[in-house]
Amino acid sequence: MPLKQLTPANLSTQDLQDWCSVLNEMTSTDMPNEPRWQPERLRDYLAENMADEYRQAFIYRDESSGDMLGHANLLIFGGKHRDTGVLELFTRPSARGKGVGKALLQAVAECAKQRECENLAVEVIATTPAVGFYDQLGFRRDVVEQRHLLRWDEVDWDKVQEAAGRVAAGYRLEYYSESLPEELLEPYAQLKAYLRGSAEPIALTTDRRGSTDVDRLRDSLQTLRRRGMRSHVMVAISEPYEKVVGLTELVVSEQRPTRADQYDTVVAPEHKSYGLALTMKARLLTELRGAEPQLVDVQTWTAEDARDIKWVNSQLGFVHDVDWYEYETSVEDLLHNLAQ
Structure with a gap:
């Protein structure tokens, strides 16, 4: 047989x-x-x-x-x-x-x-x-x-670092690798739930990916580690209320260690006019540069009409190379x- x-x-x-x-x-x-x-x-x-x-x-x-x-x-x-x-x-x-x-x-x-x-x-x-x-x-x-690639040897790091430093007043960014603090799990999951319910074009096509429930989010992060996949997360916090208002995620797997996979990027609707998406992604790239020195590129996927996230990606140097069905x-x- x-x-x-x-x-x-x-x-x-x-x-x-x-x-x-x-x-x-x-x-x-x-x-x-x-x-x-x-x-x-x-x-x-x-x-x-x-x-x-x-x-x-x-x-x-x-x-x-x-x-x-x-x-x-x-x-x-x-x-x-x-x-x-x-x-x-x-x-x-x-x-x-x-x-x-x-x-x-x-x-x-x-x-x-x-x-x-x-x-x-x-x-x-x-x-x-x-x-x-x-x-x-x-x-x-x-x-x-549409898949977009950011090739590490073509990154304009001066431009990325400048973008990473433009944190709007009243916000701060926090970086986490491998796991999230327990107190962030619920607000983090709530923000991802907004992404799933949004009618706007986004860098994601199906709510089968990711977790919008606290227990499933915790399980998801643990499962990534067990699979040999290192997660890197940047969170935007609104300081007056200590509220999670933005997030962006990357994963690097031991099975293909030279490539990082971009997962969700989302900003709460009332905070979208402060440039947080660009700042979070730029800051995460600077953290990744030190944490994963073996990287060759980063890949991300966007819907065809996701203009906002495409603009953010273009500012960082991502280039559309191939479509996925x-x-x-x-x-x-x-x-x-x-x-x-």
């Missing part, structure tokens, strides 16, 4: 090495300028979840040689998003067109159905062959995100299309 399903924690050392090899071979072919994956703590990255989440791994090996030709993993959320699963699927370029991807997708869909998961979502880079693969199988392109389909429709 070439295809095997198992929990990520039960992947062997050889499985993990091969898993990394598939990722890097795909990256080398489809996105040669992207950083390569490292095997360090890969098991933690794949296996560690929040308490109410469920994850399964799927590997496909050549029956003759035993070589891993592709792999997939399925994450099913807990809480109000438990009807949705997120799929990641990768094959070696040499295995494309040979049924490996479809076999992995079939196994993922059947597992999702058994778990009473109704929908599957997947993110696809617009310039890769995966676009045609998911289009053919009936996935809907629900969201288009978020696809979704129902599990029943996918199983039907795979059977055709």
